[in-house]
Amino acid sequence: MSNQKKRNFQIEAFKHRVVVDPKYADKTWQILERAIHQIYNQDASGLSFEELYRNAYNMVLHKFGEKLYNGFITTMTAHLKEKSKLIEAAQGGSFLEELNKKWNEHNKALEMIRDILMYMDRTYIESTKKTHVHPMGLNLWRDNVVHFTKIHTRLLNTLLDLVQRERTGEVIDRGLMRNVIKMFMNLGESVYQEDFEKPFLDASSEFYKVESQEFIESCDCGDYLKKAEKRLTEEIDRVGHYLDAKSEEKITSVVEKEMIANHMQRLVHMENSGLVNMLLNDKYEDLGRMYNLFRRVTNGLVTVRDVMTLHLREMGKQLVTDPERSKDPVEFVQRLLDERDKYDKIISTAFGNDKTFQNALNSSFEFFINLNARSPEFISLFVDDKLRKGLKGIADVDVEIILDKVMMLFRYLQEKDVFEKYYKQHLAKRLLSGKTVSDEAERSLIVKLKTECGYQFTSKLEGMFTDMKTSEDTMRGFYGSHPELSEGPTLIVQVLTTGSWPTQPAVPCNLPAEVSVLCEKFRSYYLGTHTGRRLSWQTNMGTADIKAMFGKGQKHELNVSTFQMCVLMLFNNSDRLSYKEIEQATEIPASDLKRCLQSLACVKGKNVLKKEPISKEIGEEDSFVVNDKFASKFYKVKIGTVVAQKETEPEKQETRQRVEEDRKPQIEAAIVRIMKSRKILDHNNIIAEVTKQLQPRFLANPTEIKKRIESLIERDFLERDNTDRKLYRYLA
């Protein structure tokens, strides 16, 4: 202000301050204080709400809000201090009841006091940002009763003791428990958590630590899990009955940690009752329980899965590498299927069809099936066995199931092309010998293979079926055009397309004159209808039915191979023939001839020839006569050739070699396909992509891929980059 000098005198405003009776506030407060006492003493029936409300209103209106507020706090505090003494005095079981009773009284009183002080609540407290009456009342209860030193720990211990007693099987007053816990919740989340929940969780943790130790020393795994499950449901139940719903997660995690997570390894590996034992004995219920409990803890399922996988691999490895088992391929595969069924059932009934477990199962099977290089052959043999005889009298639906299971095993194979090789051989044998039981089942399997591996995989197999069908038609046409052939020997020819069938070098052999005449007729008929084709006879694969009469007049029909027929026919003209003579006359290769003679002369009950000298093996100096004393109770006699069901070692090598040969063009094709689209690629990526592309058929060997690349470079399909030798370029 600049005009200070002008302020010579001042006129004080005449203020007539209305002075309220100085004792007014005290008097009014005394009325209210008395009322609060009466309310706490449950003697409020004589009180006039209107009067009390008006008095409180007047105090605030006349700026005694603070006095009113402080008075209310002081009075309530004094009352609560008194109450806490009463509660403290309560003995034993009545302690909680007394607390609950006083808490209910306090709540009612607080509500009435708030009613009286409503105007203060809305105006004075609002503008001064103090704590409102109701929360203030709760805070006072918390500070003077719940946190009162002589009550605080005693209350907590009483509650924890009750929980402990309930855990050991006693029946407690859950209603009272619920009321007291609810009091904590009403006092605020932090009060509930600090004064009850946290110590409760600590005590629970301690309890379950001890209990789980006890259990694990005395129970087997199954029983332990049963007990853990029971405890878990009990705790969830407890939360429902008298705790805050938010505590459920916390208490269950305590139980999970103490009872499961901390003993996980020990449980799983428990001697004679752990996971492996459960798996071996198909204990679905225990397994299911383990799955459900372990699922709740981190790494629980991983542990279960790892142990299962380890066990599966170990078991599978033993299964496929046991030389005893390899003796019977059908049983070998059947065992695999049984194991697979067993674990499928475990996963679906006990592990809730968990995808990760299914994956573990699949990867384990894939792992050990491929440990045995003969698995593709055995699976094909299994199918062969089923399709030869195993499926007789089985419903179509069941056939499908068996085939589907085989397909499942097939999927695990890394060397699918090896399987294809064997399958082709076995299928050829089945078709040519007419041994296949169900055409439908054969075709169904081919369709499955086709969906699995594509058209390319099965085109040749399908070609084989077509050949069989065409041959039937051709034979009908042949005999139709040669009606004069209805008498004499019957020739049935199956024309096989080269390439579709497993190739075997055509072995020259001299057929008996009767047969070779027929063959010539067929050749001219066939070449007459199909120009530009070449026929060559696969005499090693044929069969013949011949009638034979022996010295004492016994007649038999002999079912023999083409080679055997050639040998036997020689005896129409002579009684005794030496090995050399036979070999000369028939020109059958030595190994085949020996096998064929062996089956004719050395097999008991089927020895239509007699060998001199008598021995098990065929020698070059041996000679043969017809066994006049041949006898059999059957008219038809099947002379089997000594054929190995399973491949012999050299044969195996040969098949292997053929497979490797077949892979070469496939690898090259893959390389060219990839390079055509990528133009430039480095070595590692080529290997990776080729491997990936060929995966559905076989696992390509990196060295082999490298060799193929070299070969393609030599043939100018690719070239190496001039600056970076690791890069390949595609040459269009």
Next chain:
Amino acid sequence: MGLSNDRIRFNVGGKIFETTATTLANAGRDSFFGALFDENWNLSQPEDDLFIDRNPDCFAVLLDLLRTGDLNIPANIPDRLLHKEAMFYGLINHIRTAKWGSFDGNRLHLSRSVTGIAPGDGTAIRAGPDGGCCVAHGSVVHVFDWMLEEHPTINLDYQRVNDVGWIDSGNIVLSACERLGRGGGGMGLFSSSSGELRYKFQVSHDNQIKSYSAGALSFSPDSKIFTSCKGRSNEYGIGVWDQITGKQIDFFYESPGWSLGDADKLQWLNGKNCLLVATLFPRKDNCYISLLDFRDKNMVWSWSDIGSPATVDEKRVRDAIAMEESNSICVVNEFEDLGFIDLRMYGGGSSVRWSSRSRLMKSKMPDEPCYPKLALHEGQLFSSMNDSISVFCGSDWVLTSRLKRSYGGSICDFSIGGDRLFALHSEENVFDVWETLPPPII
């Protein structure tokens, strides 16, 4: 309690009233009547009249309010008396809700004009959430509650207030200029009832607290405060604070060649999760409008009139408001022509689509013109020009109403909130309160 027992007789200040407990239950539990009839206070003598030592005339009005939901105040009862009585019974909120209807720009009527003592030139007026308002003049802010009673003034000691805003009915945020050599300035939270400073919002750059000038304000529903900031060492940009903790949580620095720290207007767009920032002529030579996304510190949309032909200077943007529903920004020039910019195209297709509704007003401009301002409320667009406010509705924004009053001079600012519209005049310190009438009887 049977039907007959529902009847209640009161003796209020000597006058007998008869009503029912059902009627009184409309007052709610948190009221005098709610407590009175609570079973805790077992009303012992139902045959006696219940005596209440209050004004019977006001009681009659309030009883009717409980009976009908309508408020009818006879001429002989002053508002203040009635409000005081309502406070006693805990019925003040009943009065407030009955006093005016829900807001409709086309059904407004002038409820009151409130004159103050400052000589005009107000900076801003802001409606509060419950029907109160505050008016900023220079370095002071006058606060009025919904009863239009003035509360203690917020005084900033000669720092100029740039913008004000309500956080809730009890708290007001002020943004103020920094005073050279004195520090201060920035943004503060004040109590609306006592005018006390409750909190001062700080800005820090590189972990150092710096003084700053705060400009336009905006708030988001997830409790953030935005303001345009000018720091001493050219730290210009938009600062963000959390309303609850009061801590600075973000800062969007102004990029060269663009203006953020000088912004005239901020608007939080909830649907787009973006903040509209507009710096307008004459604060800067050009207009800059941009949308900021704070999540990835990205300016997702921007528009400027830099490079527009100089001949169209009458088409200068004076205010802007984003309309999320129609994906556009509405702008207005000094002749109250509305223009629209497309928000879907980056840079808005670089041109403003001006509406043809041009009023040639160059000739009759008042001595002290006020630039137009825009507001949007539930699909209605408001624009102030000179001494009137126009209301536009519908998808093509047709002028449907005009609010005008004869004295006080041009409208320098207006604000909508708490179902009321407040308009502040520039020549005299007077503001108008526009309300919607309660709904008709049938």
